[in-house]
Amino acid sequence: MEYISVFDMLKIGIGPSSSHTLGPWRAAESWIKELKEAALFDAVTSIKVDLFGSLSLTGKGHATDLAVLLGLYGADPETIPTERIPEIVKLIDGQQILPFNQEKSVPFLPSRDIIFNTNFLPFHPNGITFHAIVDHKIHSSTFYSIGGGFVVKEHETHADTDHPIRIFPFPINKATDLLNFCETEQKKISEIVLLNETLLRFPEEIDAELRRIWKTMLECMYLGCHTTGFLPGGLNVRRRAYDIHQKLKGDLPYDSPEDWLQKIRKTEVKFRQIFKWVSCFALAVNEVNASLGRVVTAPTNGSAGVIPAVLMYYMVIENHKADFKHIKRFLLVAGEIGSIFKKGATISAAMGGCQAEIGVSSAMAAGALTELYGGTPEQVMVAAEIAMEHHLGMTCDPIGGLVQVPCIERNSMGAIKAINAAELAMETNPKDVKVPLDKVISTMWETAKDMNSKYKETSEGGLAVGVNLADC
Structure with missing residues (x-):
């Protein structure tokens, strides 16, 4: 691989x-x-x-x-x-x-x-x-x-990436491979991933690219929270992140996305407000995505809101001292979990339905958040498994072929599930777990293969035909 x-x-x-x-x-x-x-x-x-x-x-x-x-x-x-x-x-x-x-x-x-x-x-x-x-x-x-x-291309066997074939210190195809390396090397998942990445880029290049990814995510959330009106495409979907943000932010002044982040840390943090902030961040990203805006595929555009929403939650709610070191660890872990899903199953909704997009992104975010919580590598895998387990079988049925309904809301739900999965994983002894991550990945792939093609991003089934487009 x-x-x-x-x-x-x-x-x-x-x-x-x-x-x-x-x-x-x-x-x-x-x-x-x-x-x-x-x-x-x-x-x-x-x-x-x-x-x-x-x-x-x-x-x-x-x-x-x-x-x-x-x-x-x-x-x-x-x-x-x-x-x-x-x-x-x-x-x-x-x-x-x-x-x-x-x-x-x-x-x-x-x-x-x-x-x-x-x-x-x-x-x-x-x-x-x-x-x-x-x-x-x-x-x-x-x-x-x-x-x-x-x-x-059909005849290419190594066309997924442009990387030259190299011997990486920690070749990872499955979750068990990653856990074995963490145990033998006594390292966190993010540390193992970073050592592999340094074969492709210098450390300063890795940091620069991770900073650019986070900057794009933050700017995307900021833009989505400050843009009102309706999304293009004919469904007349009203943007909701703006209205939610207006109610949550209060009167605190700010003049940049970075300053905005700092000011959110000063807002009220009761459960309902936290819940709404996470939803707001996720909605904001995917409203930008739906209007031909710039986002970070994480691992896809249709699921681009989950990871930034969960990372933003950690930074503005869980840890006010969080900085680039935390961002770096989160993105390294999330990226590696996503790659394991891609190798063992799919991240294409046309192949596997929405479980391959929102399900995978939720698993990526749950695992990454668990490492930032101080969870063990085993608990990281437990979190990813929990998140994916509760997205198994999710269909892809965009109304009108637009990445709007139900796609935008699904990012909010995927982010909330990721946080919940991380919390459950932190209270779980991995020795008691019945379903390992590799098993849920293989089950996801079997589910994808069994799924009727109508529910795989064709707009020929589910809500895509169950909702009369003319009534929208």
């Missing part, structure tokens, strides 16, 4: 979906790279794109066509000013000309040249094929977006 870095599990990108937005965006970038390596890019005279399966069925609601367009345009999802997205899309649509990778002009009309095919390719539900005409010949290449922004 190829090593999956914490930074593979926690990516910065544009919403609303890691598999349906960020993945196709990255696939377009990979295709451009292919064309250049084959010395074909300069001779391309026309382009067409075929979307298959889930990418097609919920592609409009997930802005898949816009993501493909922006990827072909050569924009970077980590750095593009989000306010420029409508401008770029409108310009290409109006002129019917694509500035291909911002290097050459190619005729392109999105409504004609991005084709939504409802049939599924056999390898994975999220298929995308790019076609280029070069010297009157068609050159085609197919990619698969497998969740969390990961993109693979």
Whole structure:
């Protein structure tokens, strides 16, 4: 199994979906790279794109066509000013000309040249094929977006990451591997993970990237809590984080996300207020995500609110002295737990339903919070197992194919469950546990394989058909 870095599990990108937005965006970038390596890019005279399966069925609601367009345009999802997205899309649509990778002009009309095919390719539900005409010949290449922004090709065996094959000091495929290393080395989970990460990056690079991830999370929560109105897409979903935040924050002045964090520490902390703060943080992130904002996939865009909400809870409620050292440990543990789920099951809702998104993110957050509480590595695994156990079988049934209903609320519920799971784990003797984490991961995968395809991000079952879109 190829090593999956914490930074593979926690990516910065544009919403609303890691598999349906960020993945196709990255696939377009990979295709451009292919064309250049084959010395074909300069001779391309026309382009067409075929979307298959889930990418097609919920592609409009997930802005898949816009993501493909922006990827072909050569924009970077980590750095593009989000306010420029409508401008770029409108310009290409109006002129019917694509500035291909911002290097050459190619005729392109999105409504004609991005084709939504409802049939599924056999390898994975999220298929995308790019076609280029070069010297009157068609050159085609197919990619698969497998969740969390990961993109693979069918014939590739090590395509999940760009990391060179190396011998890592602590190769981890299962939870038991990680626990064994913690025991033999007498180290915390975060310490084991950090030692692996240092084979890929210098320590200062790891810290810088973790700071950037947390900064993006904090700014996302801040933006969501300070933006009112309705979400795009036609469902007319009203943003709720703003109203909740207004009631909770009181009259304390602040002038930046960092200052905001400090001021929240001074607010009332009765149970109901704490409960609402956690929900507010999670809702805020996923409202930003639903409006093509910048979030951190954790491990996906659809579940991006759980981890920042739980980490923010620890910093503003549990430990007012918490600083970057705590943030670093939390993100290292969360990332590693997510990678174990990805290796043993899936983080793609198109493959496993919402248990693969909210369930995994809740498990990641629960385990990470437990380490910050002072829990043992065994208790960390207990927390992750508890959180996932109570998301088993959760379907993915977005109304209108939009990552809004029920997705946004599910982040709030996933965050609350993560905190509850951590508290339960801290009061649990791991020797008494009946269901180990590896067993719940394998059970999740078996559940995913048995789940009807209607409940796997196709909008063909569940609430997606049970609620009349016209009545929304």
